[in-house]
Amino acid sequence: MLKFFNSQKERDPGQLVQVKSWVSQAFDLSEDVSVMITQLQCTEEGCPPIETVIAIMETPGKPRQYKIHKPLAEVKQTDIVGLTVG
């Protein structure tokens, strides 16, 4: 089946909630702060085939954006903690 077509749909709602919770915890976010997580795919040579993009929508107009060069399903808590020290 189509790799491109399937990639956006290979989502695990449990993992999504888990990663959002790691983000809130690692960045010490209040409950009101929205965290957006999506997977972007790239087919160009040299680009990671799929990456997880995390946007923290804390200050209006100034979202903080982070990328992890792996699919959401493979994101670990250490990856998230790593973002806070970068």
Add this chain to the structure above:
Amino acid sequence: MNTTMLNNQVPVTVLTGFLGSGKTTLLNRILTENHGKRIAVIENEFGEIGVDNDLVIGAEEEIFEMNNGCICCTVRGDLIRILGNLMKRRDKFDYIMVETTGLADPGPVAQTFFMDAEMQEKLQLDSVTTVVDAKHIWQHIDDSDEAREQVAFADVILLNKIDLVTEGELDQLEARIRSMNAAAKIYRTKNAVVEMDKILNVGGFDLDRAMEVDPQFMEPEYPFEWAGVYNLSESAHELVLQEGPDPTMKVALVPVNESTDEALEAAVEPVVMVFSDDEHELSAGGTLQPSGQLIALNLTADELRFDVQIDRPGAYALFTEHHPDEFQAQLFGSGALVKPVVEREFKPDHEHDDEVTSVGITTPGDLDPDRLNDWISNLLRTKGLDIFRMKGILSIKEQPNRFVFQGVHMLFDGRPDRPWDGEPRYNSLIFIGRNLDRTELTEGFEACLV
């Protein structure tokens, strides 16, 4: 694709339209109608207030761009925040309406529902509904990107304030809108009065319903908009026109075997060739003959009358570049009106290149997944900014189920659908966007067929 009832996703309607189009009238109507739904409204002008059982929450347009090497998309940061907070009160409503400002670009709003993984799980974009002021839209449709995009993105379009324009003007407007967005459902309204089931839970993103497209849209494009077959005697005839939108109109008059649809159909392809020939200009007062030549009627005189010379009685087909109604064109024989026995309208091909148009592709056969993958990846990377919406049903080689997809700019959502179950396998796609090259899209797609 419409899985609202199955997994408890909240349906969302995005309401767009220029200031004064009647958008707020429609919203108020939706809020006061007895449809039994508790609606949360997100709009730009107000703070958070309660309207009976409904929630109204203010939003400030905040565009947020995300990109990597291949994909660039803009989403509405304000919407993400508001929707995120709204979903914490999920038990308070069962429908969401997002009202945008008159000048809002619907692209980032629609992309927001495709971008965030959690939002895709919990919300279902039901439709983009655009309210159009039937009288004043002409001031914007040619020079406002926002007006064109609001029409292009729509699943449902209300032509509102129809009491301020004539039936002919409405037909002209509807034809123009249809040429931009062939997939939208169009309703004509006064004071935004429309049945709620035309607006709420319409399943604009439900592929089976979305693909119920005007069959004319799936036809190839022609260099003429109309043809009619007349039974003409040897007597003198006259073609009479009024001033219209263009100073000339190309026509071709050809003999056909009989006055039937089949005879008209048989004449179409040869006349397409005639329309690719050099044209012969004919001024008012001149004589039109069934010569099989391309004639450009000069329509700049005060009296637009052309003699029609028929040497042998029989059936004759007149093909016209524009619809005769645009010039009130009529044929007279011995002073009496002669009506066509059969007539047919054609999809025109003379839109300007930079206009918003729809391209539909329908073809039987199975697709090679690898080739399709490469083609669509490349297409979205190179043309995604110009592709506002795309939807389709695909037949993938060796897959028992239909594959349905839709996209907004570079974002794409596809999934296996119900089984084909013996039904003839086919592919049907629609692209709506700017600068779309019909030939390139069609050839690119057909190259993916096994």
